[in-house]
Amino acid sequence: xxxxxxxxxxxxxxxxxxxxxxxxxxxxxxxxxxxxxxxxxxxxxxxxxxxxxxxxxxxxxxxxxxxxxxxxxxxxxxxxxxxxxxxxxxxxxxxxxxxxxxxxxxxxxxxxxxxxxxxxxxxxxxxxxxxxxxxxxxxxxxxxxxxxxxxx
Numbered sequence: 001x002x003x004x005x006x007x008x009x010x011x012x013x014x015x016x017x018x019x020x021x022x023x024x025x026x027x028x029x030x031x032x033x034x035x036x037x038x039x040x041x042x043x044x045x046x047x048x049x050x051x052x053x054x055x056x057x058x059x060x061x062x063x064x065x066x067x068x069x070x071x072x073x074x075x076x077x078x079x080x081x082x083x084x085x086x087x088x089x090x091x092x093x094x095x096x097x098x099x100x101x102x103x104x105x106x107x108x109x110x111x112x113x114x115x116x117x118x119x120x121x122x123x124x125x126x127x128x129x130x131x132x133x134x135x136x137x138x139x140x141x142x143x144x145x146x147x148x149x150x151x152x
Contacts, residue, residue: 002039012078017041035057101145
């Protein structure tokens with residue numbers, strides 16, 4: 001049984017099997033002192049199966065929400081204060097993704113160590129996720145993004 005949290009964030013409606021990727025996005029390894037609850041592969045009317053992540057004592061930054069939208073486009077973020085939901089937001093993928101994902105083209109200017117150009121992508125499709133690099137025009141998929149987060 002997972003208990004309620006006093007203050008923090010509940011990330012619900014995560015695509016099944018992606019809760020650990022969400023923790024990687026948030027940089028949570030277990031030694032930070034946050035109380036974290038992970039529920040994986042629970043039944044969901046909307047998704048069939050879903051994951052849920054609860055992080056006590058932490059609210060998410062907008063960049064983190066955008067990163068979660070890349071791998072869990074149907075997720076909802078619930079901000080909890082004094083055991084009550086004070087804010088509930090559906091993740092929304094921005095039209096332009098700046099500095100979050102690397103280009104999968106090793107020859108792209110954004111992957112050259114001496115160049116100071118951060119990756120920038122246009123969202124071509126949300127479902128399935130297809131991003132297009134603004135510099136070399138190579139396409140990146142959700143699978144490519146998940147691989148990058150697994151390497152964090």
